[in-house]
Amino acid sequence: MLKEQSRYSRLAELTKIINTKLELHEVLKHVTVAISEEIVQCDSVGIYLPDEDGHFRAVAGKPDFINGHAISSQEINIETDRFAKDILNTKQTIYIPDTSRDRRPDPSAVAAFNIHSLLGLPIIYEEHLFGLVFLFDCGKPMDITELQIQSVEAYVNMAAVAIQNANNLKQKEHLLAEKQLLLDANRELSMCSTIQETLDTCFYYLGKTVDCTNVAAFLSNPKKENVLSFKGMSKESEWTEDEWKNALKDIQANQCTENIIHEVMVNRTVKFIPSEERCRLLLIPLISKGEVFGFIAIACLMETLQSDEKSQVHLAHSIVDATALSYSNLTYMDQLELRVKRRTNELATANDKVTSVIESITDGFFALNKNWEFIYINQHQYLPKGKASENVLGQSIWEVYSDTLNPVLHDELYRAMSERIPVHFEVSSAEGCCFEVVAYPFDDGICCLCKNTTEKKNYENELKRLSNLELIGQMAAGISHEIRNPMTTVRGFLQLLTNDQGLKKYINYFELMIDELDRANSIISEFLSMGNTRSSELKMQDLNAIIHDIAPLLEIDTFNQNKIIEFETQEIPEMFLNRDEIRQLLINLCRNGLEAMQPGKMLSIRTYTEEKDTVVLEIRDQGAGMDKEVLKKIGTPFYTTKDNGTGLGLGVSYAIAARHHAKINVQSNEEGTVFFVKFCYPGC
Structure with a gap:
């Protein structure tokens, strides 16, 4: 009675563990522990699940090591292990009390683990076989009773439920991932602004869907009926553009595949084109609003992708449909833009002519409305540092020139605006530039023409300075000899007087007069130097x-x-x-x-x-x-x-x-x- 209660407690605990959605490997570990506690005389419990190669590999067991062999390293090959093959074929529990009398178990495993008795059970849920469970001893027979086998089967059924739950959860996660992928594809396609961007987005999500990078688009030529042309391929495509084009030519040249293309374009169905050389081609029509624009071709290497009933194909088809809608909208928008562009060309041409006339003026030109806001300004108009002509449109002139506002500019422009008369004046900027401004009224605003006269002013100042130098040169040339001759005479007599012993008390005066004469002579030399217009000897x-x-x-x-x-x-x-x-x-x-x-x-x-x-x-x-x-x-x-x-x-x-x-x-x-x-x- 106590043993029955213990069994029920373990079953209840396993049920609780399964319902808490623990990781599958963790649940299977609990199952192996429960079985080992139920069958205390067994030396090892192992749960084996199928791998990609069709073999069964241990995923959980107790103990972890037996005779130096890790339980996780064990693998069952159905082709060589008749005992496991019989369990799979019959889907029934098989108990071998004495392996020496039954040759079905793998002899190498029997010898390696010294197995005397062996219990094998299939993990089945609703006729679906998920794996195998093995119990065996090491040297001492287990002597399992029928009641114990039934208890073990109950635990194995719990493992089957856990595996089924894990598969269901994996399937749900897969469906959610597919839906999320489709939502992401639709969102990105809706944000595409060009046809090439739309195709690139389609290629990217198709690659994630069918796990294949060889994707290309073949679209109809609107000018030529029944003519398909290559329009792009995925960036990661292993095929080159020429290889894709040659593939299309081969398809169109082959009578069998030509009918398939006809079905894709006319009957609007997804089709496979088999190929013995490289791989199969999956063709998905690009349809939107009842119009077929072409098809998307996927060079698929997946062996399991054989019909359009596969979920990957359905998802790929949905992505192509979303692409077709985006392609259709962009094509329609391109047509509208082309019409608008054609209708506005004449206005744009006329406007360009007017603008080119104004822009050809090398002086600054701008126009203001009645609110003193710039409504036009050409590229030659002077602006304070940090401001550009394209950025001041709509701004007030008093804001643009707030730091460099000249009172004359303010008063004269106000006079032109209020009195509606032309004005002509000169102003200078904070940077020292000079401008000649003509302002005249138009409509309810004013236009201004600003001519930069800085270079002209500098040229005038330079001419003035050179005129002064020329005048000095003429003065120096005219009076230098006339002044220097008497000065030389005076200086000579003063030097003689300094040698007169009777005039020694005046020697300081004589030296002062000589110094002043030398200073006057120096000034004359400077005059001559400034007035020297001949080229220096360089x-x-x-x-x-x-x-x-x-x-x-x-x-x-x-x-x-x-x-x-x-x-x-x-x-x-x-x-x-x-x-x-x-x-x-x-x-x-x-x-x-x-x-x-x-x-x-x-x-x-x-x-x-x-x-x-x-x-x-x-x-x-x-x-x-x-x-x-x-x-x-x-x-x-x-x-x-x-x-x-x-x-x-x-x-x-x-x-x-x-x-x-x-x-x-x-x-x-x-x-x-x-x-x-x-x-x-x-x-x-």
Whole structure:
């Protein structure tokens, strides 16, 4: 009675374990434990399930090792094991009390495990055989009773239920996976915007469905009836485009397969084309809204895929149907777009002509509505940094030019808008660009034409400066000899008077007068230098060498003023230079920098190359800098900020730079001033 209760408890426990949906292997382990507890005299229990090769392999057992052999390594070959074959054929439990009298068990297994008695049971559920269960001893017969066999059969039936549940769960999961795959395919196909993208998506999901990468599309030619053409293949296809095209030609040339294509295209059915050489072709028609667009071909290697009743084929067919709908919609949209495009070509052409006329204007042009919003702006219109013409349409002009708004621009545009009259004015930007603006009314807004006159202004200023230099040159040439002759005479007599012993008390006055005469002579020399319009005698020289030659003089000058000088010269090419004039330019710029600095500050002189054909001489000081008004007048003759200056030093420097085909740029702020002398080598 106690034993019966224990059996029922184990059966109830197994039922509970099966219902909790544990992993199958775990359930089968519990079954083997229950059987071993029921038949205590057996030495081993093993559950064997079929594998891909048709053999039965152990998946659960007790104990794990017998005579050094792992239970999981055991395999039953039905062709050589007559005992297992009889169980499979009869689907009945077979008990061999004495293996020495029954030769059906595998002799090698009997000898390896010293088996004396053997019990074999089929795992059956509703006539479906799922596997085998074996019980055996090792040296001592089990002597199993009929009641014990029935108990074991009850546990095996529990294993059959567990396997059936696992199969059902696997089938449900497979169906869910198929439905999810179809949902994913439909979602991605609905988001495709091109026919090629639609076909690629179809190829991808068909590959996942039939586990095959050889997929291609053959579509009808709308201009030629009954003509199919290759339209694409999966990216992972093992066949090339030529191989797919040749396959289509072979199909169309074969009388048997030609009828199959006719059935696919006309009867709209899924068909297989057998092939002895490579593999079978599965053809699925591409149908949408009653129209056949072609078919999808799958080169399938699956031996089990033999008819259109297989679930893989049904799923593949569903994916192709979804593809056909997406293809149809895109084709229809392409046709609509083509019609719209054709009908709008004339308007677009007319608009392009108008736009090309306006865009051909090399000056800036824009139009504003009554709300001061840009309704048109061409590519040549000046805009603040960070803004582009295509991004300001619809924006207010006062927002676009908020940081650089000029009061003149504001007042004149308001006058043109409110009084509806044309206006003509000049403005300048924060970057220093100058513009000539003409604004005139149209409809309820205004149009503006902006001409950049920055280069023109710079040219006018340069002409003005050159005119001053020419005037100075003419003055210097006219008066130099007339002034120098009497000055030389006076200086000579003053030197004689300094040697007169009776006038020694006036010697300081004489020396002062001589110094002033020398200073006047120096000013005249500077006049002559600025007015020198002839070409300098230039020859190939190293700018770095000239700097190093004059460096001791500049260092002494710097040291006497308790300041610092630094030289940094990089490798630069030789250029056509006038040695004396470059020395004068260096001295002028360096002394200006030294005079602008306080004691302890540093003056740096650098040379380097810029871009691909420019050598730069950079002179940087740490002075207080210059304001914008001073920068505008730099290089103007007679303009100076020094108490004792003549205003000719920078003028001379600019003249020297011009004779060397060089340009002088200046940057200045509160941290100091930098002069950039840019030579274009080879400087000829």
